[in-house]
Amino acid sequence: MVAALDKQNTAELERISAVVKGGFLRSGGITTPEQQDLSSGSQERPAASQSATSSSSAGSLCDIATVNEDINRDERSRATGYIGKGSEIAWLQKLSEEVGKLGHPIESSPHELSSEEESLTALSYHLDHLSFSTLEAGDPQALPQRALSDQLIAIYFAKVDPSFPLLNKTLFSTQYHQALTKSRSPSRKWLTILNLIYAIGAKYMQLSERNWADAIDDRSFLSRALALNADQSLLGEHADLQQVQIWVLYAIYHLTSAQINRAWHMAGRAARCAIALGLNLRAGGLNVDATSRESRTRLWWSLFILEQLLSVMTGRTSCIDWRSFSIPAPLPFDEAQFQAPQAAKYLSDLALRERTFVLTAQTPRFRIEARNKLLRAVEPSSSLYLFYLADLAAISHAAVNAVYSLHACLGVSKGAHAKITHYQRMLGDWRSSLQSSFEFTDRNGRLKLAEPCPEQIALALAFYSSQIIINRPCLTRPGIQKVTETRHPRTAFANATALLCLQSAMDLMAIFPDLPDMGWLCEMTPWWSVVHYIMQALIILLIQLCVGPVDVVKGAHTETGQGAVGTAEEPEVILRVSKKCLRWLHAIASRSPSSRRAFITCERLLRRIATINGFDLEGVPQAATLAARTTNSSLENYYAQRGRSPQQPSESAHGDAMREASTWWGADYTYSEPDAENQAYLPFSLDPTLLDFLENALE
Template sequence: MTKKENAVKPPAEGLASQNSMQNKLPEAPSVDSFQTTSGANTASTPGTSQVERAASTNEKVAIPRHRPSTAPRYSRRVPRACESCRQRKTKCSGDIPHGVERFPPNSVTLPGELSDEPSSPSSIGSLDGIDRVEEDLNRNEESRAAGFMGKISEVTWMQHLQKKAKHCSQGSSGSLEHGQSKSHEDEPALHATNYHSDEVDISCPEPVEVYAVPPPQLADRLFDDYLKTVHPFFPIINRRLFTAQYRTFFDSNAQPSDKWLAIMNMIFAIGAQYAHLTRAPWRGEVGDHLIYLTRARILSVNGDDLFSHPDLQQIQVEGLVAFYLLSTDQINRAWRISALAVRSAITLGLNLKNNSPTTPDVAKEARYRVWWCLYTLEHLLGTMTGRATYIVGVNLTTPLPFPFDEDQLSEPMAAETFRDTHLRDERINNVMASTSVRHMPLHPTRGAETTHSASIYDNSWVKSLPFSFSLGHLYYCDLALIVQEIVNKVYSTDCVMLPWAHILQRIGELKVQLDQWYQCLPEHLNLSENKDNGSDPLRCKLALNLHYLSARITLGRPCFCRRDPQKRKIDEKSTFNHNMAELTLQSAKLMLDLIPDEPNVIELYEISPWWCILHYLMQAATVILLELSFGSLMMPEHVTSSVVYSKKSLRWLYAMSAHSIASRRAWQLCDISLRALAVNIGFNVDDMPSAPYYQSVPTSALANPHSHMAPKGSRPGSTERWNSVLEDVSQAIVQHPTQYPYWDYSNVPTTDPTPSVMVKSHVSDEHYSPYDPISGAFIRSFFPQLSEDDQP
């Protein structure tokens, strides 16, 4: 058997190739086929008598210049306007394909999915409303806190799910009757289905000592938790250098800059949030993470700093603030700060390749990693909110992160490639799966043959590397680039003007790239590799595969929800549209298969990307509940398993809601939907946990309204149970598609013996900053002497 035959197949590989005749996509119609041409394209010519007279005398005839005539404008009317024009309340000429019912005369259609019939009014997969806002988001504080949520967001899916649950509770069918118009009046407001907690206040009710720090024992715990759980997936700081600076700060009378202190406080804030979620016995008082956040805001995210020109430390502060807000379910606030951090990074050119001869290679790599942290964070927030990020791949020349940790860069295996930019391109940048995506045409013309269009790259060098979190981060960034292309090409506002056939072509091309990414995974990052290599590879595997399954849900969601309530023919189940719908549902179930059946929240937070695990669970739960709400029209054989998986997701959400307001809201929304669907479909929910519903979210993040809901399980001692879970999922993928006082360090100056929240240091950032204001290099005046390789 050849090496190619031994390659691990991606989940549901062959969806686009099986039943090839039915799955072939029509070629994209040419631009000319959408244009209206005039019957006369030539200008008038001289009269016959003049030509004859000129010919008889052998004189030259002046031929007038050929002027292209303007096509006449027709005020043609059609008997029935398309869905998009009815929504816009505009005239429909029938010339431009506003919806799926308009196609050029010569285009080829697939049975059932590309017919002349209008799309289902109940379809949330049709992207008709992607270019408009259906409600006034400025009307009150709640709507402004939630903000706009696009079609890609699970909050929008939940909005439609709640509408269907309401129909079910009223005794009507979950699906609208064919021909019934869409009505947004009975849809719940977006903020009513938003499970995030942006309306929760994040300010401290009492004055804060700006330069106070926790005692060394607590500080070390917070710092270690951050380095262990967050830094491997978000390496926005240079671990080796910052650790040395951190030790110097606590062991000597060093006086760091306000920005450095802000970075440290944000690390403490993120670590404190994690400690509370995992119920660590050494955790600080309730709401202590808000105190760290407030200090960082005063030190480096106040009005003066926001109006100053950014430097690298300021970018790190802004990125850490955005990440903290994400981890505390403040998604709207995280979105705004993340955009600020990205703009600051672009200001310093971090989105471009650095060829400066005066900047050390290690410093360049540190800046590259800062950029990719911001990029992946912005991408994640864009996926969660459904908002456009406007970071286009063609504007990025930053090399992908190097797959070695900071302390490994001097090793022989890494040094050769690290210092040779051409070799780095050859072995890394030009062989990852996102390479072809970055050069993919916006309008592919061979969508029907997408299974043959994927480029094959020699990534043997990357796949041969030993495990490291930096290697996992490389593949995470590679996948983020592909998913961002999905957002840009399937959920962009131009899709409302495209026929469904063209969108399917884009989906087919992008599915090939997702499959290629999965095939390029090294063995120690692949789910099919069942060896127990310890907790670190397990955590990396879980994070990558959650991201991958989330990407498949994002890609197939328009197909999943695009259905006609009328009965389908049996042979139409072999269409590409149906296969992608089944892939979406399968991905949601596989995502839930990644976690054990019995909820243990502390284990989940310790082994998974805890800052966004709620997002992944809500994606899976909403997709499965949507399938039940549609009555399993396309996949009736999945009803029983869908009920089982929906109950599993709700049990996990209920367990997580013990100490998370957002999780409590998510559970409540899903529980309402599940119970309404149970009445309509006829399944039992007596085995499900129950609790009183909250009418509104507490306005203070310091409140702990869920103390009566004790978390299940204890802190784990091994990862054996999780390894067995991942082993089961890998087979499915291959076979199927206490309180501490705060210390005030005397070496940190203050201007008031009783400092309050407004206290500001007299120490100049410019004087004590570890960065040179001109070259950007570190000034190690108050840090230990380090080698050149330790520079960021």
Template sequence: MSNEAPVTSALAASLGARPPLPPPHAKIAIPRQRSNVAQKHSRRVPRACESCRIRKTKCSGDTPLESDSGYVSNDVSSERTLPADKFQEAADEQASEPSSVGSLDALDKVEYDVNLNNQSRATGYIGKGSEITWMQRVQKETEQRRRSQSGLPDPSGGDEDNTTSHVFAPPEMNYHLDDFDIGVSEPVQMYWVPSRPLADKLFETYLRVAHPYFPIINRPLFCDQYGRFFDSFALPGDKWMAILNMVFAIAANYAHVAQLEWRGNPQDHLLYLTRARMLSMSGDEVFRHPDLQQVQVEGLMAFYLVSTDQIHRAWRISALAIRSAISLGINLKSSNQMISNVSKEIRNRVWWSLIATENKLGLMTGRPTCISVSMCIAPLPLPFEENNLQEQPATSLLNDPGLRDKHVNNAMASSYLRKTHFGNSNNERDIPSTLEWLHRLPVSPGLYFLYSCDLTMLMQGLLDRVYAANAVHQPWRNLKDRIGEIQARVDLWISSLPRGLDFTRTDDADQGSDEKRRLAFQYYSARIMLGRPCLCRHHKNDAQKHSNEEQAFTQAMAVSTIESAVQMAHLIPDESDAGLSAEVRPWWCLLHYVMQTLTVIILELSFSSVHMPKEEGNLLQLAKKCIRWLARTSKHSVASHRAWQLCDSALRRLAEPLGFDVSDLPSPHYEPGQHVHLDPLGFPAMEGHVTAVDDNPIPEFIMADPVEGSYGPLSMPPAGPSVGSRTNPPFSAAGHGVGEGSFAHDPISESFVEFFFP
């Protein structure tokens, strides 16, 4: 199958119909001049034109000249601004446009002042691919349905942008926590660490719940370093310490999300984050040239910020990590003979860990990512754990690039989308023959990570080609072809899954259940993103405007989106499995998946289930299930509580006009007199009340007791360096401390410190 984009019929017709140029000095007929003065009308139209919406003026239905607005109208009446040979093409494009292309029905533009206040700045610009924008659409649809059914007048007079944009603006729909501070008010001892028992629990938790998604550290090497660090009480380099503190921060946050019995102070994770910032991203450190350890620190910070619902901050730090990695060439295939093959593979996993996080942030924010499909030249990760990279069959693939291409790279669905064919295989029909080797491998986190990266690349292709800002200028037939192409790749991806990872099978549900669940969430989220542009309201003139093929495609993709949301809702634990909510993978972005599911289901309900009318009752029950999940998790999360309020209010708006019974849903509002104290990231605070940043200061941090609290007496000596101090390191034995050079070696290279003491 050719990967070249086909020339559209409209473009071909336009090029073929171009009249020949007149001969030199020939007379050219000048058409009769038309008056530019439009006849005034007092009427209003159901929807204002683009120009009037931009100027926020009343619209009479006449199309003004667009030469001053900076926008080119898609309306057929823009004939006056188009050359004659381009008019037919514009008309063809207009005829192929659906009545409402979901989140793609308008130009990417900012409808509110992002710099207005702290809340708007913390939210930032939110693009059309984000579930926050989808929730904005949901709220508008449910309010419109409520007013229509109740006989209330539309206060916007049909021009929803003039009236409702400020009511349902993204800052009002944003359920994330970027408007909260992430600092601590007390001085922080930069080199202090938790006691060994607590540190072991944190480290083991990180390796269990974060490393499978994000293998950015060399697990066997870092484990060795970790043991030597605590056994000898030596002080390693600052960046290694920053990596360790980020590992602790991620695990401490999870301990409170999962409500583990051994969890300590709810703000411990903020302490670890602050130490990591002081050790690696303060002062001159930000302006120094990055090394591999700095890439790891920045990547871990981005992952941590996503897991704590700090999406805006995560998006910025992730871009920094990506650029640091690119500056070191980690995105490319390495041919350096001085670096061992194992070290090359570890660096390769660093890159794919960053790609996974950046792509997820692009999906969550709707913003352009700092990556593209074409720049990911590094080979896909091998389907093995780090502990097995020096054993067969991993060594065979590491030593033979051609064999690696045959067994791994050419077998992946995204290799053809990237147009970077590996080896000599250039035909999709060769894929089944290359899958046999992969299908014989046992289920492992490494095998999961390979297929997860493959699907991530397909979603990056969707962001690049469909959800990009300039995609709105494409006719619908072109976008339809792009969606269909990526859909074919996603179908190829799921058909190529090994039996142990095939979550659609029910006969061996226990085998690799954790890896299956992770891939299931990612897959159904991908299908939602694919079909979301087609989930739109039907209009009476659709049959006249669109061909049967276009209508069938739009209907099929809308149904696929809803069915994917239904499958995702089934993956979410119900009330009987309340204790399993924290253990559900992927815990670090589960709220994002729940909100994707709810926005799709509630939006379809607001359309009177036009795409799946027989499933309305089932959709309502699944919406209630997800809302109850938000209610349960909101006990320990401000983000869940905000999401609960948004979704509950939208469903209740639909209840009366559509006859839904929502009396069995809990109310998201506190009872009179009830007050819950929460820390900046949504966990119950020890005491005091935490408010948003720029409102009131964060309360003084309650330090744990140095003997009986979260920190052991060995880890918290009576005297030591405070914020910014690098003298008298607390870890020294009989005056024999270890200098900066001993741990300055990169944690993902081959060797380690030969000795700790002279």
């Protein structure tokens, strides 16, 4: 504007005037009463699509991935980061919008639905917005007492290593003994790994002990790990295998701490380093012994499984493509079996191994049965469990990428139908490949857990989670035709897929005992992701309670929608399972701040649904009965709230802000909240000529 005035550029001034009249000043905060009336309700939405594929705010494949919030606006939004439509947090936002429209036959305007309470940052139950209040490393070389050290290491290898076997256990045990006897001085990187193992073990103790705050402090081990690995900055030395292990352990630690954005960043670092070292490629002709080759293979698969879990939790595109690696599947034999003839032949003959232990996502169906026969003859072990877990992660990765990626078909089109059907069949093939020791369904595919083991529970949870996310886009209320105020019926395919999603949520929760048992949870489940699984199921159930039965097109007729396959399909059935989800979240919340946040959000939504629909909420725990140890006030000595201070700036700060006003040091022309706060204390000043121009433009 200034340049246009200086140059007497009439055309440019007229353009700016048109922009001002069109509402630019309204978005910038300068409004007149007439403009406020316009912005409050007179603007109408574009007419909704009247096709049979249009869907309500419950979410669908029609939703194009967009960023609707300025993620850079403040510290808390940056801590949450972008949340994609495949995440249960994005589903929670859609559910919140759907609950807000209950009782209104026509979809409300998005202006009426948007609020701070419905932002992804506010609805996220993760703890990335918190940071550790004090991290004092002390002596980085110090080790805890032998009994505690042994306990923490035993916890790690018993509870975490089966799912993420990124360390050679035999080698690590030897190194650990040498470190304790001081026969050899450990390296800084090895001590970093040791302290991260301690920290992860301490997080498990916090969950398994009766009092969360009374467990051993994981922060001391984390601070030592950070101090020992401080030289590994972006400008530090090039990464090696141990540094990849360190980044993965950091990611696992943050995952157990419910700090998912940090975990996602750490896993990304590990993936880049691993690819730079060629860990994603088949190792042929290397001067590396067979055991070391297998250790590297398992390190890569640990990273891939972790990356897939974090990508689903955040709804973000994975930095690893399942088609971008040629490394074979993990060998389904434990290290102690490597010398046995059956395992030795596959270790020595890479081509035979690649032909035999193939991945379901990369293999034609006619070859899968031959693989399955060999797997059924393998002795049950943690390595066989890892093979199944890696195989399922590859299927889930491929399915999510096909259904939710930016390049996936928009709308529930024939292309999307084919993809969903393809991966449904692939998941069925995976389930039928399970050895009897790990099976969790009967011949009809229904959940059946006679004598479950932790590996069986973990596979079942991961399977139903994959079923939920693949079929989730069809669980919507079809779009409304505003002229007649009638809703379109679902197609038969969309309805069957929606019911499969709902049934998977109910089956997932059927894995858990009816009465919450924290001992069972800590012993039997992948405790680092159990809240994620419960939230996936609960949000699906609450969406169904909002949407209700939907008419379905069947041939030339329209029929009233049926419910979940194998249930009475009454709302009471879904409500009963929803209450079970909340009871489990409430029980976990006594030791988990993340679960506490999840419970409070979902309990509020269920009560709003129940109020409108007249549901009986007997048996739902009250938020007021949550244990006090996981409140924000109780965590002040453990976590620190990140963000700007509410205190007013001093006179000197005011002067500094004035001096800084002449120069803008940001990344673009927008202000984050702290910057905007500083600007608020600057006196408003504008050239009188520009003021005259603005007044004329407004007239």
